[in-house]
Amino acid sequence: MPDERRRSAIPAISTWQPYASLIACEVKPWETRHWPPPLRTIGQRIAIHAAVRKPTRDEIDYLDMTALRHFDLNWWDTVPYGAVVCTARLLGAWQVTELAEFGNPKLGDGRVIPDDGLGDYTVGRWCWELRDIERLDPPVPTKGRQGFFNWQMPDV
DSSP states (O other): OOOOOOOOEEEEEEEOTTHHHHHHTTSOOEEEESSOOOGGGTTSEEEEEEOSOOOOHHHHHHSOTTGGGGSOTTGGGTSOOSEEEEEEEEEEEEEEEEEOGGGOEEETTSOBOOOOSSSOOOTTOEEEEEEEEEEEEEEEEOOOOSSEEEEEOOOO
């Protein structure tokens, strides 16, 4: 009888490029959103999906070149779109309560984290801490959605 292993589904979130790939490269440890993640996802492994949307020229010009050193010169043509690029453990999420010295965000748990230029750290926004990154090579083509959606992990 064939192996009847069940593929497990995990929560997934879509992120624009190059941010999804920067998470996969462990350069971007914080995902910022205007909403907190569902409590059931805290401490759990989630999938990071690179949305199909390509950045505009203005967005490309805005990005910090030090963060983009991990990519080719024309990275917007080489990074994956419409695919899960990695999984990560969602360690926790804290709201930005104020901006501390040098404009660095102060979180609800009292920590001050560096503003890495890779998120919107406005007061009131949520910072999701991502750890234990597992990059998928190759990325897994997947149709994304807004908010969290269930992603069926492929068989290993």
